[in-house]
Amino acid sequence: MDIELLAPGGSYESVIAAFNAGADAVYTGGEMFGARANADNLTTEQLIDAINYAHIHNRKLYLTVNTLLRDDEINEKLYNYILPLYENGLDAVIVQDMGVFNYIRTHFPDLHIHASTQMTIFGKRTAQELKELGATRVVLPRELSLKEIKDIHENVNIEIECFVHGALCYCYSGQCFFSSYIGGRSGNRGRCAQPCRMEYDVIQNEKVLNPGDSKYVLSPKDICTLNILPDIIESGVHSLKIEGRMKKTEYIAGVVSIYRKYIDLYQKNKSGHKVDSRDIDILYNLFNRNGFNESYYKVHNGKEMISLKKPTFRSGNEALTSNIKNKYIGKKLKETFDVKIICKNNKPFTMCANVYGKEITAYGLIPDKAQKRPIDKDTILKQVLKTGDTDFSFNPVFLDLDDGLFLTVGEIKNVRRQLLELIYQEILSSYKRNIYGNSDKDNECVSVIKDNYHGDMCINISVSTYEQLQVAVSKEFINKIYIELQFFDEKGIKIAFDFINENHRQVYIAMPYVSRLKDMDIFLQEYKDTLDNETCIDGFLIRNLEQYYFLHENYPEAEYIFDYNVYSYNGYAKNFYVNNYNVVTTVPAELNLRQLKARKCNNEEFIVYGYMPVMISAGCCIKTTDKCAHNNTVYTLKDSKKNEFVTRCVCKYCYNVMYNCKPLSLFKYEKDIEGLNLKSVRINLTIEKRKETDNILSMAEDAFIRKIPVVADDTTTRGHFNRGVM
Known part of the structure; x- marks a missing residue:
């Protein structure tokens, strides 16, 4: 297997420097739709020059189109943006949005598509499906282990790309709304403000678990994997990816040159891998956050991965940067x-x-x-x-x-x-392409539900405790009840199902946010008897595609609802999921009312209340600041503005869910919501006690059943319903 060294390029200068330093390929952004909107992104002319430079020297250039796009952006901008690059031989686009994926597949059939890490690809089923849809590569989450990567490699004939150096997000890529909810700057739109790099108190039972100078609990150290490169390569990784489109050109060229050295040495002598400590020092001098970690390849999480203290950045090694400049910057390969x-x-x-x-x-x-x-x-x-x-x-x-x-x-x-x-x-x-007959107007999106939905809009609810379930069942207007699997044990699920069925309500399982290699098999072992009782389960609320492919193999007759984080940000994505998978989609959480009307929400579900997750992480602040208790601990993160974010340990699946500091509440906008022609609205309950649950459901009844105006207060948020995101 060929090994590709893939480098970041945040500017034209850094793209050329990365090639000069030994990169086989560079990924970079243009003036639109990239996940680093604030980088010194390349103009179309610069991109074409960079493509040509790459091809002259037998290298490759990939374009980041790895954000979620609105319908107007796809219909009015995407085609003309990609066209000149496609004609000049662009090697691949990196894509998050399934609507964008299918648009590019249709209009630019010879262009390779790399499924972005923002797609949160947990396993072989998703990788196989993406391959069949036309992806030539999957960029895996940083959180996957070597064993999980190997399982994908051995079961799916597709290129695998993984990060080997650079910044590490605390949240699973594509599952972060932290910056979005607290400041309107969406990571899914390339404008993350990095609130994870700020200070937080970790509070449990009114006790601060991280006193003193240990406040950077959401700020991981940078990745450096030089010592385990052979393990990564032998797990099946084809492309070794360096993070850093926001970094200086000297950093990019310096890091690339070091990794080039060790990839070449490995290819010459696969059994003699040994890293010179002086090269680690070079990387350390170029940039670090209180040292390095080796990512999640061999560990699931751990205190040693986190900065904890405020990062101390060196002023710079002038001799080192001068040497890098002389070797790689402002020059051309020959x-x-x-x-x-x-x-x-x-x-x-x-x-x-x-x-x-x-x-x-x-x-x-x-x-x-x-x-x-x-x-x-x-x-x-x-x-x-x-x-x-x-x-x-x-x-x-x-x-x-x-x-x-x-x-x-x-x-x-x-x-x-x-x-x-x-x-x-x-x-x-030999790289040039011609395109025939496909214009940007050929496939403008038409909502899959052409006629308005005229049925009664149902009110559904997801519950996280048996107490919430009891209140929900007592309300006759509640239709579907979603049981949050992550917060019920096997016995609790059976009791909940029996209780719901006795009261003649529809029962659905709300799947966990994370489904890794072992998780789905364990799920089937534990719940097979319950699920095989046809009178017991009506369907599933899906939080990632790996769950859907797994469950649909085993329960093809069940109804499937894709949650808001299986993104259908535009009508193209919605149409794809509905037409191909026959599912109900959930209205995107980051579009405002005007944008939702333009997209069309016919026959969808819409979340009108709930503490919305802002981060789903493999990291655990309890383990970082204390020790893992394996008891589904609930704790709070408090920021410098005294905002408190309740966080729950989901120990069975080993991840944390961090919720927004205020619950979403849209009962006040009942008329606007009903005008969206929805199939249902949903109430998401998480930490609410019995009395609060009853009050929330009373407001829902007033708003959607009795048509009585509901007054909002400062203890809740409207989310993005009015403002949207950048």
């Missing part, structure tokens, strides 16, 4: 070609280059007879070798020169320029 030069009587002056097995010839004038001083060998060779600031150099391997001929130096230069241009065009021509 491809060397053998050339033959013919300067003969009565024949045009010619230069021929062997370009990857094909002979390319440039023709000049027929030399004159020399009147005074004939052209000599040294003069010809001197001019031929002057390739200047081009991507090529020449190695003259043959010169056939007749005596007594005269040729101007200008004519030699002219033929040399012609040959350089012919080589340039010859190499790039």
Whole structure:
């Protein structure tokens, strides 16, 4: 298996420097739709130049289109944005949004699509489905272990890309709403404000677990995997990815050069991998956050992965950065070609280059007879070798020169320029593409539900405690009840199902937010008898695609509802899921009312109340600050503004859910919500006690059944219903 070293490029200068330092490929962003909106992103002209530079030197360039897009952005901008890059041979796009994925697959059929880490690809079923849909590569979550990566590699014939160096998010990629909810800057739109890098008190039972200078509990150290590169490669990873599009060019070039060294050494001697401590020091000097960790490849989480203290950044090693600049920045790589030069009587002056097995010839004038001083060998060779600031150099391997001929130096230069241009065009021509008949208006989105939904809008509820369930069942207007599997044990689930069925309500399992390799098999073992009772279960609320593919194999007749975090941000994504999977989608959480009307929400479910998760993490602040108790601990994170974020340990599946400091409450907007032609609204209950649950359901009844206006207060939030996100 070939190993690809994939580098970040936050600017045109850093893209070229990364190639110069040894990157096989570079991923970079343009002026739209990239997950680093604040980087010095490339213009279309710069992107085309970078694509050409990559191809001249047998490298690749990938474009980040890894954010969620609205319908108007797809319909009005996406096609014209991609088209010139596609025509000039762009190697791949990195995509998060399933609507964007299918749009590009339709309009740009020869363009490779890499499924972004933002897709939260947990396992082989999702990887296989993405391959069948047209993905050529999956970029896996940083949280997956070597064993999980290997399982995907051994079961799916698709390229795997994984991060090996750089910043580490605390949250599962694609599952973070922290920046979105507290400041309106969405990570799903490329504008994360990084609130995880701030200070927090971890509070349990009114006790601060991290007193003193240990407040950076959500700020992981950077990844450095030099020591375990062979393990990563042998697990099946094809592309070794360096993070850092927001970093300086010197950082990118320096890190790439070190990883290039050890990949080359590994390929020469697979059993002799040994890292020089001086190279670790170089990486440490380039950038670190209180040291490094080796990511989640061999550990699930741990205190040693977290900065805890405020990161101390070195002022910089001037000798190191100067050396990097001299080697890699502001320079060009050179491809060397053998050339033959013919300067003969009565024949045009010619230069021929062997370009990857094909002979390319440039023709000049027929030399004159020399009147005074004939052209000599040294003069010809001197001019031929002057390739200047081009991507090529020449190695003259043959010169056939007749005596007594005269040729101007200008004519030699002219033929040399012609040959350089012919080589340039010859190499790039194999990458060029033509596109026929597909315009940006060919496939504008039409909502899959063409007629408005005229049935009664149902009120559904998800419950996290048996107490909440008891209150929910007592309300006749509640239709579906979702049992949050993550907060019920096996016995509790059976009791809950029996109770719901006795009261003749529809019962659904709300699946965990995380479903890793072992989780789904354990799920089936524990709940198979219960689920096989056809009168017991009506369907599932799905939190990631791996769950859906697994469950649909086993329970094809169940109803499936995709939650808000299985993104259908635009009508293209919604149509894909409904048409292909016959599911109900949940209205996106980051669109405002105007945008929702434009997208159309027919026949969907809409969350109108609940403490919305802002982070789903493999990390655990209890384990970081104290010790793991394996008892589904509930704790609070308090920020510098005294906002308190309740967080729950989901020990069975080993992840944490951090909730927004205020619950979403949209009962006040009943008329606007009913105007969306929804199938149902949902109330998400998490930490609410019996009395509060009863009050919430009374407000829901007033709003949606009795049509009595509900007054909102400062203890709740409207989320993005009015403001939307950047």
